Amino acid sequence: MALSELWFLLVAVLFIGFFFLEGFDFGVGMSTRLVARSDLERRMMINTIGPFWDANEVWLLTGGGAIFAAFPHWYATMFSGYYIPFVFVLLALIGRGVAFEFRGKVDHKNWTKVWDWVVFFGSVLPPFLFGVLFSSLLRGMPIDENMNLQAGFYDYVNLYTVVGGITVTLICYLHGLLFLTLKTLGDLQERARLMAQKVILATIASLVVFVGLSIVETDLFQFNSMATIPMVIGVVVAYALAILFIAKKRDGFAFTMSGLGILLTVGSIFAGLFPRVMVSSISETYNLTVYNAASGAYSLKVMTIVALTLLPFVLGYQIWSYYVFRKRVDAKDLIY
Amino acid sequence: MSELFLARFQFGSTTIFHFLFVPMSIGLVFLVAIMETLYVVKKQEIYLKMAKFWGHLFLINFAVGVVTGIIQEFQFGMNWSEYSRFVGDVFGAPLAIEALLAFFMESTFIGLWIFGWGRLPEKIHLLCIWLVSFGTILSALWILAANSFMQEPVGFVMNNGRAEMNDFFAILQNPQLKVEFPHVVFGALATGAFFIAGVSAYKMLKKQELNIFRKSFNIAMIVGLLSGLGVAFSGHWQAQHLMESQPMKMAASEGLWEDSADPAPWTLFSILDVENQESRFNIEIPYALSYLTYEELEGSVPGMNTLQAEYEEKYGEGNYIPPVNATFWSFRIMVFSGMLMIGFSALGLWFSFRKTLVERRWFLRSMVALIAFPFIANTAGWIMTEIGRQPWTVFGLMTTSASVSPNVSVGSLLFSIITFTTIYAILAIVLVYLFVKEIKKGADYDAPQEVNVHVDPFDKEAYQ
Numbered sequence: 099m100a101l102s103e104l105w106f107l108l109v110a111v112l113f114i115g116f117f118f119l120e121g122f123d124f125g126v127g128m129s130t131r132l133v134a135r136s137d138l139e140r141r142m143m144i145n146t147i148g149p150f151w152d153a154n155e156v157w158l159l160t161g162g163g164a165i166f167a168a169f170p171h172w173y174a175t176m177f178s179g180y181y182i183p184f185v186f187v188l189l190a191l192i193g194r195g196v197a198f199e200f201r202g203k204v205d206h207k208n209w210t211k212v213w214d215w216v217v218f219f220g221s222v223l224p225p226f227l228f229g230v231l232f233s234s235l236l237r238g239m240p241i242d243e244n245m246n247l248q249a250g251f252y253d254y255v256n257l258y259t260v261v262g263g264i265t266v267t268l269i270c271y272l273h274g275l276l277f278l279t280l281k282t283l284g285d286l287q288e289r290a291r292l293m294a295q296k297v298i299l300a301t302i303a304s305l306v307v308f309v310g311l312s313i314v315e316t317d318l319f320q321f322n323s324m325a326t327i328p329m330v331i332g333v334v335v336a337y338a339l340a341i342l343f344i345a346k347k348r349d350g351f352a353f354t355m356s357g358l359g360i361l362l363t364v365g366s367i368f369a370g371l372f373p374r375v376m377v378s379s380i381s382e383t384y385n386l387t388v389y390n391a392a393s394g395a396y397s398l399k400v401m402t403i404v405a406l407t408l409l410p411f412v413l414g415y416q417i418w419s420y421y422v423f424r425k426r427v428d429a430k431d432l433i434y
Numbered sequence: 435m436s437e438l439f440l441a442r443f444q445f446g447s448t449t450i451f452h453f454l455f456v457p458m459s460i461g462l463v464f465l466v467a468i469m470e471t472l473y474v475v476k477k478q479e480i481y482l483k484m485a486k487f488w489g490h491l492f493l494i495n496f497a498v499g500v501v502t503g504i505i506q507e508f509q510f511g512m513n514w515s516e517y518s519r520f521v522g523d524v525f526g527a528p529l530a531i532e533a534l535l536a537f538f539m540e541s542t543f544i545g546l547w548i549f550g551w552g553r554l555p556e557k558i559h560l561l562c563i564w565l566v567s568f569g570t571i572l573s574a575l576w577i578l579a580a581n582s583f584m585q586e587p588v589g590f591v592m593n594n595g596r597a598e599m600n601d602f603f604a605i606l607q608n609p610q611l612k613v614e615f616p617h618v619v620f621g622a623l624a625t626g627a628f629f630i631a632g633v634s635a636y637k638m639l640k641k642q643e644l645n646i647f648r649k650s651f652n653i654a655m656i657v658g659l660l661s662g663l664g665v666a667f668s669g670h671w672q673a674q675h676l677m678e679s680q681p682m683k684m685a686a687s688e689g690l691w692e693d694s695a696d697p698a699p700w701t702l703f704s705i706l707d708v709e710n711q712e713s714r715f716n717i718e719i720p721y722a723l724s725y726l727t728y729e730e731l732e733g734s735v736p737g738m739n740t741l742q743a744e745y746e747e748k749y750g751e752g753n754y755i756p757p758v759n760a761t762f763w764s765f766r767i768m769v770f771s772g773m774l775m776i777g778f779s780a781l782g783l784w785f786s787f788r789k790t791l792v793e794r795r796w797f798l799r800s801m802v803a804l805i806a807f808p809f810i811a812n813t814a815g816w817i818m819t820e821i822g823r824q825p826w827t828v829f830g831l832m833t834t835s836a837s838v839s840p841n842v843s844v845g846s847l848l849f850s851i852i853t854f855t856t857i858y859a860i861l862a863i864v865l866v867y868l869f870v871k872e873i874k875k876g877a878d879y880d881a882p883q884e885v886n887v888h889v890d891p892f893d894k895e896a897y898q
Contacts, residue, residue, distance in 0.1 A: 148545070148548070148549055149545035149546065149548065149549040149550075150545060152500070152541035152542075152544065152545055153538060153541040153542040153545060155504075155541070156533060156537040156538050156541050159504065159507055159533045159537055160530065160533040160534055160537070160538070162507055162508060162533075163507065163526065163529045163530035163531075163532070163533040163534070164530050164533075166510070166511065166518065166522055166525075166526035166529055166530060167522065167523075167526030167527045167529065167530035167531075168526070168530075169522075170518055170519050170521075170522020170523060170526055170596075171519055171522075173510075173511045173518055173522060173526065174511050174515035174516070174518040174519045174522070174839075175515070176511065177508055177510075177511025177512045177515065177518075178511060178512055178513070178515035178839040178841055178842055179841065181512055181839075181842050181846045181850070182846055182849065182850075184508060184512055185512075185846075185849065185850045185853060185854075188504055188505050188508065188854075189853060189854075189857060191501065191504055192501040192502070192504065192505070192857060192861075193857070195497060195500060195501040195504075196497050196498060196501055196861060196864075198497075199493060199494060199497035200494075200497075200864060200868065203494070203868050203871070203872075204868070204871065244840075245519070246515070246840055246841040247841060248841050393522060393523040393526070393598070393599075394523050394593065394598035394599060394600075396598070396599055396600050396602075397523045397524070397527060397598065397599040400527065400599065400602045401527055401530065401531075404527075404531055404534070405530075405534060408531075408534050408535055409534075412534065412538045415538075415539075415542055415543075416538070416542055419542050419545060419546050422546060422550065422553065422554065423545075423549060423553075
């Protein structure tokens with residue numbers, strides 16, 4: 099395997115890690131409006147992700163940094179090409195990040211209310227926009243011979259990308275609800291589970307529409323069908339099992355299945371792209387691939403050594419932090 | 435308004451705003467770590483209260499620093515895509531390593547620190563805050579490694595019109611990094627120290643919780659004085675190195691059109707007439723510039739006209755003179771602020787030693803005002819460094835005008851500038867409001883932080 103291919107895999111792993119981890123904290127953020135009934139419940143929910151969300155977000159920053167270092171052309175084309183969507187992603191992430199810190203700092207109803215809405219929109223908007231982004235990546239964007247993307251509104255926003263956005267949002271919402279069943283107790287836990295039962299049906303419906311549209315709109319299932327088709331079948335199996343586990347109140351297994359669903363969904367997007375990183379709708383010859391968008395061999399080698407040395411430590415202390423805060427959150431937890 | 439102007443405006447404004455919080459975070463967390471260490475060693479409750487109080491302020495500041503940093507990472511691709519294509523190979527690596535090495539460390543251990551009170555053993559909890567502090571400094575190292583490459587490109591070869599890395603260790607041993615990193619880190623420590631000293635002075639003026647704030651003041655001023663001296667020395671090395679790496683920046687920061695006299699005096703004040711390439715009403719300190727650049731009392735410093743001719747020969751037609759006024763004045767503002775900080779921290783320690791600090795109300799009032807100066811110095815320092823490098827993005831390799839994204843419209847740029855500016859303004863107001871609120875609350879206030887949990891979700895019950 100060439101180093102540039104390894105880096106494509108690493109970027110995929112970073113994005114899977116991002117959607118798996120920040121996926122549930124986005125979902126918890128959505129639940130603060132859709133499931134919580136009181137300020138106390140909102141506070142408990144936010145406390146379930148309190149120690150983790152910041153590090154979860156770093157998976158995205160590292161993913162972005164990895165693209166910059168390993169695939170400078172991908173980084174340049176994507177971020178300049180998706181300028182306005184990224185402005186919204188950044189605004190959402192900024193607001194969300196400070197809202198967690200600020201919401202409990204002033205003891206006034208309206209103060210908390212404002213920051214709670216920021217938490218909610220800051221949790222809905224990024225997964226939706228990432229869904230739009232990834233589905234439009236699959237569909238292809240007008241990338242010219244200089245690798246510059248010059249798109250119009252309907253290149254970003256169309257039926258396929260909107261369905262993609264809704265799907266990713268629902269996937270994260272479900273993941274967050276299942277995380278809450280693991281981290282809360284009593285009435286709150288029960289309501290999160292009931293909501294998960296409804297949301298999983300919506301998620302599956304949305305996924306089915308998305309896969310259907312993918313067959314029409316993209317070459318996802320022709321290009322690397324050997325990889326993507328089994329993965330998509332895996333997604334179906336994972337969510338089917340999740341339905342079963344939720345009903346049987348086996349929350350740990352249900353959460354694992356929804357995590358597996360995320361892994362395979364993001365995995366099949368990356369597998370469907372490979373070896374392309376961005377598809378040009380103008381001409382196949384303008385596609386950005388892991389070969390023509392990559393850094394030099396030396397740079398990739400250095401980065402590989404650094405990444406493979408550091409990754410075990412990073413994973414080690416992150417797992418440790420989840421172990422330290424393994425207990426369920428309770429009404430007396432008033433940190434945020 | 436051109437795309438280039440707007441992209442530069444956005445980069446400048448978001449970076450300056452971000453860099454108000456970064457040094458403060460680096461400095462505050464270092465001091466909080468010292469306070470918690472004192473608590474663990476001496477077992478006195480007062481240090482715990484100090485660590486928690488300044489820790490609260492640190493966390494508010496840290497949150498804004500983190501979120502404004504997210505924009506920084508992505509705007510290279512958004513606004514400067516040609517630059518990203520050209521140097522991503524070299525410049526992306528330190529950025530990615532920063533995320534992998536420093537961001538993960540900071541964000542994980544800050545979570546453990548905030549939620550770990552009473553849950554982690556004392557020493558492990560202490561280790562967490564030191565790891566956060568270490569992470570912030572490590573973060574600075576990698577960012578400055580990337581910045582140093584822009585000031586003084588090393589460790590690369592040109593290949594297919596791109597700068598490709600060929601020596602990673604050269605990038606880490608960049609001579610520019612060796613002078614820039616200590617300067618920035620000492621500056622950051624001084625920023626945190628002067629904030630703590632200033633707020634403590636305010637509390638002493640109000641005669642509130644004297645014990646805690648006198649102690650805080652002393653710890654802060656020791657760090658403040660040492661790092662102030664560190665800033666001065668490393669700044670001096672940096673000036674000397676500037677003569678080798680970017681003499682044009684040096685000439686502009688002195689307003690020198692023609693080569694200087696030998697020995698060269700340092701210009702304290704001048705009216706710069708950029709159009710006629712003249713500097714009038716100079717107030718000068720004899721020998722000072724020679725000493726600053728060569729550590730000797732002789733030696734002439736080349737002027738902008740000489741260098742312009744040299745650069746034209748080397749790089750072709752063009753204007754290689756950076757905005758002179760901005761470079762000249764930002765340098766002076768930085769040096770003046772730094773001197774003031776060293777003087778006041780020495781004075782503060784002296785008064786404290788004589789136990790007359792609390793009576794000297796003029797001094798305490800000055801310390802409150804002095805909170806602003808490290809921020810002014812940090813900002814001025816970056817303005818000098820980055821504006822003084824113009825017209826280059828990467829010195830000698832790529833100009834700023836060639837770096838901008840060709841496919842981002844004026845409308846998009848205006849939209850992002852307006853939204854970012856609005857949200858930054860809101861953040862600034864909220865931050866100041868929260869700071870004032872927390873400071874008024876004082877250190878003796880203990881927010882309810884009861885942690886009470888029972889069931890383990892990863893136990894058998896969850897997988898039954």
